[in-house]
Amino acid sequence: MAIVICVLLAGLAIGFTLFVREQDIPPAPIENAELKHLQDRRSVLYENLKDLQFEYHQGKLSDEDYQSLKHGFLYDLAGVMDSIDRMEIRKGKRAKPAPHSEPAGAARPGHAPKGKPQPDPAAGASICPACKGSNPAENRFCGHCGAALKQ
């Protein structure tokens, strides 16, 4: 008997693992590849900027060339960073600013529920065949005498 339970538990564990993985993997592999591509591009641009600064400090570049190349790289970098940001937001990696949460069902003072506080005895009450006592409809046995109630 214990073996049967063990096998069942193992089966459940494997099934659960597979199920969870199935949920985790699908988030669009295409989008992941795109994100990877953007991250690679960002690294390349960082490298380019470093090289550019290095060459400028070595005196290999004129001020004008340095400025225009740097602006080009920074412009590309800004675009890449923006794309990465948007992609990560779309994937829900970053917490979005929470909208003002107002409790929808908040009880308003001075707006007490109208109507009877007691449940309507006429609504679905069942009358005990033995003692004629009134019981809630969901009761299967009389609350007064314990007799079985007809449904």
Ligand SMILES: [Zn+2]
């Ligand atoms: Zn009864």
